[in-house]
Amino acid sequence: MIALGVVGCGDVAFRTYLPGLSALAGRAVIAACFDPVPERATRFADAVAAQQDAACAPYTDLAPLLAHPGLDGVLNLTPAPFHAETTTAILDAGLNCFSEKPIAGSLDDARRLTALARERGLLFLCAPATMATNRFQWLKRELDNGLLGRPTLMIGQMANMGPAAWRDYKGDPAVFYTDRVGPVLDIGVYLLHAVTGLLGPATFVSAVGGIVIPERIATIPTRFGERIAVTGNDHMLLHLEWEGPTYAQILASFATPATRTPVLEIHGERGTICIPDIPTWYDLDAPVDLLLLDRGPVAHEAWRPAAPPERSPVRQPIQAGPLHFVEVLEGVAEPILTAEHATHVLEIIRAAERSAAAHGEPVALA
Numbered sequence: 069m070i071a072l073g074v075v076g077c078g079d080v081a082f083r084t085y086l087p088g089l090s091a092l093a094g095r096a097v098i099a100a101c102f103d104p105v106p107e108r109a110t111r112f113a114d115a116v117a118a119q120q121d122a123a124c125a126p127y128t129d130l131a132p133l134l135a136h137p138g139l140d141g142v143l144n145l146t147p148a149p150f151h152a153e154t155t156t157a158i159l160d161a162g163l164n165c166f167s168e169k170p171i172a173g174s175l176d177d178a179r180r181l182t183a184l185a186r187e188r189g190l191l192f193l194c195a196p197a198t199m200a201t202n203r204f205q206w207l208k209r210e211l212d213n214g215l216l217g218r219p220t221l222m223i224g225q226m227a228n229m230g231p232a233a234w235r236d237y238k239g240d241p242a243v244f245y246t247d248r249v250g251p252v253l254d255i256g257v258y259l260l261h262a263v264t265g266l267l268g269p270a271t272f273v274s275a276v277g278g279i280v281i282p283e284r285i286a287t288i289p290t291r292f293g294e295r296i297a298v299t300g301n302d303h304m305l306l307h308l309e310w311e312g313p314t315y316a317q318i319l320a321s322f323a324t325p326a327t328r329t330p331v332l333e334i335h336g337e338r339g340t341i342c343i344p345d346i347p348t349w350y351d352l353d354a355p356v357d358l359l360l361l362d363r364g365p366v367a368h369e370a371w372r373p374a375a376p377p378e379r380s381p382v383r384q385p386i387q388a389g390p391l392h393f394v395e396v397l398e399g400v401a402e403p404i405l406t407a408e409h410a411t412h413v414l415e416i417i418r419a420a421e422r423s424a425a426a427h428g429e430p431v432a433l434a
């Protein structure tokens with residue numbers, strides 16, 4: 069049985085990781101958790117213990133959590149600006165780590181953490197778990213087997229008004245509108261992992277973006293009416309290139325009231341796959357839309373549903389992360405959500421910010 073610790077008992081811990089525990093039943097338990105807010109640590113420990121066949125010890129300091137006897141690994145679910153220092157402490161304690169996204173705030177930190185994990189012989193995996201889902205493992209197999217011919221273009225968007233308007237959000241929305249988080253790091257990152265997971269490392273990025281709505285008035289119940297200054301770009305439009313050539317275009321926005329544009333379209337020489345909307349994105353067993361060109365004289369071209377052969381063991385994509393972490397720790401899966409991949413995506417994000425500051429000047433990626 070794998071014993072895990074959780075650091076940061078906030079919105080995602082309760083909303084997503086807790087219900088995701090059922091997929092780990094009989095394989096892993098959360099043996100301990102830590103949050104600086106004592107009520108959250110206790111409430112999370114109680115909720116975990118009620119759901120698994122083992123106790124969960126709550127801590128309000130990091131050091132005793134990391135010294136909790138028998139831990140195999142720790143899930144770092146702190147807000148983005150705390151990821152690097154928290155992951156450093158986890159690895160320094162000799163524990164394997166799964167970090168929520170992003171891997172770190174800077175490339176230097178991402179590379180330092182990757183090297184630290186390697187030196188210590190520890191597993192260090194990072195969200196988002198997009199590429200570990202049944203859907204994206206299937207899409208990768210199908211693309212590699214030539215279902216669409218050579219991929220030529222991917223177009224994606226994750227666009228909403230951000231957490232200040234996400235009525236159900238329980239965390240602090242303000243940090244998301246600063247340049248320490250922003251829409252690319254928070255939601256565009258899912259699509260960046262998808263396109264680079266399917267196509268490999270990109271070679272160039274260019275971007276435009278800026279602050280289009282400089283102040284928000286929160287509509288979430290916990291902060292209703294609070295004014296939030298927007299100090300980081302709330303619209304970002306990225307263009308990416310691969311050898312081939314293959315291209316991708318991604319919109320990440322916290323300033324889009326609503327959209328009917330698909331979340332992701334994958335175009336190849338002979339067909340297109342479309343993930344049409346956010347509910348389909350989250351439902352890993354929902355079919356996606358597929359159209360293959362008909363090269364015969366009678367055109368039998370029509371959209372049809374297509375789905376992975378295997379059902380998802382988890383209810384939504386984020387829950388594929390801790391399950392993958394446990395499977396790699398058990399030795400039954402090879403790492404997919406590698407720190408190296410997360411570092412490449414962070415490199416794209418930082419390069420896109422530089423490009424946007426220079427009105428779209430292309431930046432070469434290492």
Ligand SMILES: NC(=O)c1ccc[n+]([C@@H]2O[C@H](COP(=O)([O-])OP(=O)(O)OC[C@H]3O[C@@H](n4cnc5c(N)ncnc54)[C@H](O)[C@@H]3O)[C@@H](O)[C@H]2O)c1
Binds near residue numbers: 081084104148239
């Ligand atoms: N909320 C979501 O639905 C969601 C979805 C996907 C990914 N994530 C990621 O999960 C992470 C957490 O997001 P959230 O929405 O749960 O935030 P949150 O603010 O609701 O929760 C974070 C928790 O961490 C605690 N915390 C703060 N500083 C800490 C520190 N130094 N050490 C330990 N704990 C600390 C806070 O007290 C809080 O309880 C972020 O990286 C975010 O990108 C969140």
